[in-house]
Structure formats: C-alpha cells, structure tokens
Amino acid sequence: MVNSTKQEAPLTLDVFTTGIWKENPVFVMMLGLCPVLAVTNSVENSLAMGLASVFVLVCSNALVSALRNFIPKQVRITTYIIIIATFVTLVDYIIQAISLDLYNKLGAFIQLIVVNCLILGRAEAYASKNSFSKSVISALGMGLGFTLALVMLGGVRELLGAGQLMGYQIFGTNFQPWIIMILPPGGFIVLGSWLLLINYIGQRRTGKLIAEDLRSHCSVNNH
Amino acid sequence: MNPESLSFIFLNAFLINNFVLALFLGLCPFVGVSAKRDTAFNMALATAFVMFVSSTCSYAINQILIKFDLEFLRLISYIALIASSVQLVEMILKKFSPVLFRALGIFLPLITTNCAILGVALFQTSRGYDFLQSVSFSLGGGAGFGLAIVLMAGLREKLELSNLPNITQAAALSMMLAGILSLTFMGFAGLGTTA
Amino acid sequence: MSDSPENKPNELPPLPTSFSLISTLGVVAMISGFLVVLVYQYTQPMIAENQRLATERAIFKVLPTASSRLTFTLNEGTVELANDNTKGELLYAGYDKDNNFVGMALNAAEQGYQDIVKLLYGYNPSTSCITGYDVLKSTETPGFGTKITTDVAFLANFNCLDAKVNQEQTRLINVIKTVRHGTKNNPWEIDAISGSTITSNAVGRMFNKSGHKLHPVIAKNLTFLRSAKQTKEITHGQLD
Numbered sequence: 001m002v003n004s005t006k007q008e009a010p011l012t013l014d015v016f017t018t019g020i021w022k023e024n025p026v027f028v029m030m031l032g033l034c035p036v037l038a039v040t041n042s043v044e045n046s047l048a049m050g051l052a053s054v055f056v057l058v059c060s061n062a063l064v065s066a067l068r069n070f071i072p073k074q075v076r077i078t079t080y081i082i083i084i085a086t087f088v089t090l091v092d093y094i095i096q097a098i099s100l101d102l103y104n105k106l107g108a109f110i111q112l113i114v115v116n117c118l119i120l121g122r123a124e125a126y127a128s129k130n131s132f133s134k135s136v137i138s139a140l141g142m143g144l145g146f147t148l149a150l151v152m153l154g155g156v157r158e159l160l161g162a163g164q165l166m167g168y169q170i171f172g173t174n175f176q177p178w179i180i181m182i183l184p185p186g187g188f189i190v191l192g193s194w195l196l197l198i199n200y201i202g203q204r205r206t207g208k209l210i211a212e213d214l215r216s217h218c219s220v221n222n223h
Numbered sequence: 224m225n226p227e228s229l230s231f232i233f234l235n236a237f238l239i240n241n242f243v244l245a246l247f248l249g250l251c252p253f254v255g256v257s258a259k260r261d262t263a264f265n266m267a268l269a270t271a272f273v274m275f276v277s278s279t280c281s282y283a284i285n286q287i288l289i290k291f292d293l294e295f296l297r298l299i300s301y302i303a304l305i306a307s308s309v310q311l312v313e314m315i316l317k318k319f320s321p322v323l324f325r326a327l328g329i330f331l332p333l334i335t336t337n338c339a340i341l342g343v344a345l346f347q348t349s350r351g352y353d354f355l356q357s358v359s360f361s362l363g364g365g366a367g368f369g370l371a372i373v374l375m376a377g378l379r380e381k382l383e384l385s386n387l388p389n390i391t392q393a394a395a396l397s398m399m400l401a402g403i404l405s406l407t408f409m410g411f412a413g414l415g416t417t418a
Numbered sequence: 419m420s421d422s423p424e425n426k427p428n429e430l431p432p433l434p435t436s437f438s439l440i441s442t443l444g445v446v447a448m449i450s451g452f453l454v455v456l457v458y459q460y461t462q463p464m465i466a467e468n469q470r471l472a473t474e475r476a477i478f479k480v481l482p483t484a485s486s487r488l489t490f491t492l493n494e495g496t497v498e499l500a501n502d503n504t505k506g507e508l509l510y511a512g513y514d515k516d517n518n519f520v521g522m523a524l525n526a527a528e529q530g531y532q533d534i535v536k537l538l539y540g541y542n543p544s545t546s547c548i549t550g551y552d553v554l555k556s557t558e559t560p561g562f563g564t565k566i567t568t569d570v571a572f573l574a575n576f577n578c579l580d581a582k583v584n585q586e587q588t589r590l591i592n593v594i595k596t597v598r599h600g601t602k603n604n605p606w607e608i609d610a611i612s613g614s615t616i617t618s619n620a621v622g623r624m625f626n627k628s629g630h631k632l633h634p635v636i637a638k639n640l641t642f643l644r645s646a647k648q649t650k651e652i653t654h655g656q657l658d
Contacts, residue, residue, distance in 0.1 A: 030394050034338040035247075037247040070442065072434040072442055079446050081306060082447060083446065085299040085302045086450035089298050089454050090453060090454065092298070093457050096465045097464035099468070100465075100469060100472050112341060114298060114341065115337065115341050116338075117251060177561065183409065183559070184246075184409075188398050188399070188401040188402030189398070191398045192397075192399040192401075195398060196390055196391065203389065226528065226529035295455070413531045413616045
C-alpha cells in the first residue's frame with residue numbers, strides 16, 4: 001500500500017531511506033524470508049545474496065517503470081514475472097562466471113530470487129505507478145535494506161557459529177563455536193531475536209505503558 | 224538405504240531435509256497461514272497438489288529444453304509453467320469440485336509465489352532425478368510442508384491462550400517457534416543410514 | 419480483475435484488444451530473450467573455464483604427481499575418451515610431465531548424516547590403493563561430519579586403502595568397510611572418527627560401491643588408460 005501523498009511527492013531522500021529502515025523489507029514487512037534464512041550462515045554469502053537481489057530489484061523495477069504506460073493491466077503480472085525471471089537468469093550466469101565456489105554455496109537460492117515476494121511486490125506496488133528515477137532510487141533503498149538485514153543476520157550467525165567475521169578469526173582459538181547458529185535452527189532463532197530486539201526498541205521509543213504497548217506499536221507500524 | 228531409492232527420496236524431503244524447517248522453502252505461507260489448524264491443513268493440501276502437478280510438468284518441459292539445447296530458458300519456463308498450472312488447477316477445481324474449490328480456492332493464487340513449488344522443480348533438476356524420483360520428491364516435499372505448517376498451527380493455537388510478553392508479537396514468536404521445531408527435526412538426520 | 423474496484427473509475431482503461439495483449443507479451447518476451455542470450459553467450463566461456471579449473475583443482479589434489487589429465491566415460495564395460503561435457507559417469511586419468519600414467523580420479527557419492535556427500539578420490543591401479551580424496555559437496559554438521567577433511571587419524575586410512583580387484587576382474591577381493599574407532603585390523607578397513615560415525619560409514623560405503631563398480635573396469639582397460647595420453651599426443655602431432 002503506497003499512500004497517495006507519496007505518489008505525487010517529488011523525489012526526496014525519503015524515497016531512498018524508507019526502504020533501509022522504516023519499511024525494511026525483512027524486519028518490518030517480512031518479505032522474501034526464504035533467502036534471508038537459507039544463505040545467511042556467513043557474511044560473505046549474505047552480501048552476495050543481497051547484492052544479487054539488489055541487481056534484480058533495481059533492473060526489473062527500472063524496466064517495469066519504463067514500460068508502465070505500455071503494459072495492459074490484464075497481463076501485467078505475467079509481464080513482471082517474465083522481466084524478473086530474465087534478470088534472475090542473468091545474475092545466475094554472472095555469479096557462475098565470477099566464482100563457482102560462491103555459486104555452489106548459494107545453490108538454488110539464486111534462482112529462487114524469482115519468487116522473492118519483495119521484488120514482485122515492489123514492481124506491482126511502486127514501479128508500476130511511479131517515474132523511472134523514483135522507482136530506481138526506491139528499489140535501491142529497498143534492496144540495500146534487504147542486504148542490510150541479510151548482513152545483520154549473517155554477521156551474528158557467523159560470529160557465534162564460527163567465531164569469525166568475513167573469514168577473520170574474532171574470538172581466538174579457545175572459543176567453542178555455537179555450531180547450531182550456522183545450522184537451519186540458528187537462522188530462525190537469530191531472526192526471531194532481531195525481531196524481538198526491534199520490537200523492544202520500538203516500544204521503548206513510543207514511551208507508552210506496557211498495557212498500551214500493543215496498540216501503540218501497531219499504529220506506529222501502520223504509518 | 225540407497226540414496227537414490229524412491230522411498231529414501233520421499234523420506235529425505237519429508238523429514239530429514241524438511242522443505243520448510245531445513246531448506247527454508249515456503250516460509251511466507253508458513254508464517255502467514257498458520258494461525259488456525261483447519262486453514263493450515265487446507266493450505267497444505269492445496270500446496271501439495273500444486274507441487275505434484277508442477278513437478279511433473281516441469282520434468283516434462285525440462286526434457287524438451289534439454290532436447291533442444293535451450294537450458295538457459297529453464298528458469299523462465301518453470302516460472303511461467305507454475306503460474307499457468309496454478310491457474311489450470313484453479314479452473315479444473317472450480318468446474319469439477321466446487322466443495323474443494325471453496326476450501327482451497329483462496330490459497331491458490333498465493334501459491335504461485337511460494338518458493339517451495341519452484342524449489343521442487345529446481346532441486347529435482349539440479350539433482351538429476353528421473354520421472355519417478357521427481358514424483359516421489361514432490362510428494363515428500365508436499366507432505367513435509369504440510370507436516371511443518373500443521374505442527375506450527377497447532378503450537379500457535381495453544382499459545383493464543385497463554386500469557387506472553389508484548390514484544391513477542393506474531394512474527395518474532397513464529398520465528399522462535401520455527402527455530403525450536405527446526406531443532407527437533409534435526410533429530411531426523413542420519414535416518415536411513417545403516418550403521 | 420479482482421482488484422479493479424479499488425482503483426478510481428477514471429483510471430480504468432477500456433478493455434484492450436487481444437492483439438495488444440499478445441503484442442505486449444511478445445515484445446517483453448523478445449527483450450527478455452535478447453538479454454538472456456546476450457549474457458549467456460558472453461558468460462558461457464567463463465563458466466566453462468571456471469568449471470574446468472574446479473575439476474582440475476580437485477583432480478590434481480587427489481593425484482598430486484599428475485600434471486595433466488584425460489577424461490573418460492564408461493561404455494558397456496570399456497572406457498572411452500570423452501570430454502567434461504559428456505553426459506554420464508566421468509572418470510579422470512592423471513598423467514605426469516612425461517605422459518606416464520599416475521592414477522585415476524573417480525567420483526563417489528553416498529547419503530551422509532544430513533544429505534548426500536560427494537567425493538572425488540584418487541585410485542592407483544598399479545598398487546590397488548585408494549590414496550586420498552577431495553570433498554566436492556557436503557552439508558554435514560560443521561565440527562562433526564566435516565572432520566572427514568581434517569581429522570589426521572582418519573586421513574591416515576587413505577595412505578593406502580586396499581582396493582584389490584580379484585583374479586577374474588569382476589569385483590574387489592575384500593569388502594571395503596568402516597569399522598569402529600580403534601578396531602582397524604586390515605588394510606581394506608577404515609578406522610571411523612569417533613563422534614562422526616555416520617559420515618565415516620558413508621565414506622566406507624561409497625568407496626565400496628564405487629570400487630566394486632569401477633575398479634574391475636579400470637583393471638580390464640588398464641593398458642588403454644596407460645597409453646591414452648601418449649597415443650593422443652601422437653595423433654595430435656600427425657594432425658598438426
């Protein structure tokens with residue numbers, strides 16, 4: 001749901017920053033969780049996945065926005081899916097050409113970017129209604145927000161699960177890694193913990209009594 | 224057990240590498256449609272059905288693509304195939320079983336963007352399964368998705384009656400629950416490997 | 419369309435003709451096809467090169483004395499020259515600088531603890547030894563199942579794991595199997611890693627399966643494999 005005042009508003013910094021934090025696709029909108037959990041067992045993988053998603057998001061939204069006046073309403077979803085699938089195929093080949101190791105680590109999840117609800121969602125809700133430049137900027141913001149969330153998850157999981165960050169030993173050799181963190185349950189638990197923390201901060205900020213918290217938090221989210 | 228046998232492929236997709244809890248496929252409906260057990264069950268049925276149909280179709284289309292050396296069109300054809308097979312299933316249900324259509328109808332459009340469906344098609348291709356193996360894999364995947372979502376719905380129904388801190392709002396709590404479920408499913412690892 | 423009532427009535431365009439629908443889809447499909455083919459053509463040689471490097475890295479790791487290799491495939495009990503794109507089971511033979519045969523690198527796979535473990539292993543037909551392996555794919559638990567690449571005592575099993583083929587060249591003489599940690603008595607047994615028994619077992623089973631299937635074929639075709647590189651050099655020389 002894009003609110004109507006925003007559509008007519010000129011290009012501001014807000015278009016870019018909204019996606020990074022206020023409407024963060026992962027922490028606030030809970031979109032595209034599949035790759036968020038599946039590939040975030042290290043910062044490197046998270047970053048690669050995030051950048052691949054940014055590429056697909058920006059390119060597909062740019063094309064959708066450029067073609068928005070030519071696409072009949074009846075076939076728009078089909079068209080969007082074809083456009084997204086095209087860019088995902090491109091990124092799939094590009095990553096294979098850059099590094100086969102990375103490609104093997106990310107596995108089928110590169111191709112699964114196609115069904116990331118975030119990308120189709122932005123194409124339908126934003127790019128199909130806004131100018132080219134705004135769509136690109138907004139997609140960039142959303143994509144970076146998505147990458148940020150991935151890296152936040154990957155950082156915690158790699159740090160606790162392997163005692164490393166980007167492959168550099170942080171905790172020294174005596175550290176006994178919490179292996180569970182880089183296994184599937186760790187993904188759920190770390191994302192759950194981040195959400196708890198964000199909810200907690202949100203509540204602190206509203207400064208309301210606990211009894212009123214639920215209501216006030218909901219209204220903050222709906223802005 | 225032979226890792227390529229049909230029963231093992233089923234077991235592997237169903238429990239050991241559960242689609243939702245180990246491979247993280249189909250999380251959107253897993254979080255979104257798991258508040259009530261009945262709806263969760265209907266969603267699971269619809270997903271399993273579409274998974275089966277699109278898995279067999281994508282097996283066929285992959286054979287055609289390989290025959291004509293057009294593998295680079297694989298992803299685009301799969302996603303188009305899934306979107307149209309969902310529509311087809313919807314129309315067939317509407318015509319022949321209005322009862323089932325009323326139960327599953329609202330979930331069908333959602334299923335198009337369910338990663339689990341595309342996941343089945345992609346994994347069966349990358350693992351080089353033959354036709355029967357693909358069928359077994361898709362059935363196992365569907366059953367595994369159903370099991371996970373129904374378990375989750377059961378837990379969430381129970382939790383509705385308990386007194387929880389306010390910060391554990393829907394999604395955060397679901398993730399924690401999923402983490403615990405995923406932990407328990409790790410116990411299935413090693414199944415079928417004779418000592 | 420279900421969502422049309424949500425839009426303002428003046429935004430609703432008149433129903434487009436099917437020609438415009440089809441032509442839109444056609445144009446989008448053409449753009450998409452053009453982009454995909456362009457990038458596919460451009461990246462294909464790079465991807466093939468990456469794959470070749472990855473394969474060779476693994477082969478030269480399990481056959482450290484090799485400096486070149488040839489790819490073969492199975493065909494009804496005989497081996498024949500192939501390339502990396504050939505469908506089906508591939509076997510690699512390693513040759514040193516003077517084109518002398520040093521051993522085979524073979525693929526093996528088996529269900530491990532979490533999922534399938536895939537290895538490439540070195541086999542020396544002259545000594546009938548399995549001499550080491552490289553893990554190609556594994557999702558085993560870090561710190562437990564992954565010990566098969568790091569555990570020194572376990573790797574010592576593969577200094578020379580006996581995989582002798584019987585007189586009739588139909589199967590291995592002994593069944594290769596993994597035994598409990600500390601109970602290895604014979605050169606064809608693998609001493610398991612305690613704490614990673616299931617993965618250790620998987621390694622044993624995959625060597626046994628692959629050995630029974632491939633080693634007799636290699637034994638039968640050994641003369642051809644030994645001379646394949648030199649023969650190929652000579653024919654190439656004539657062609658040039």
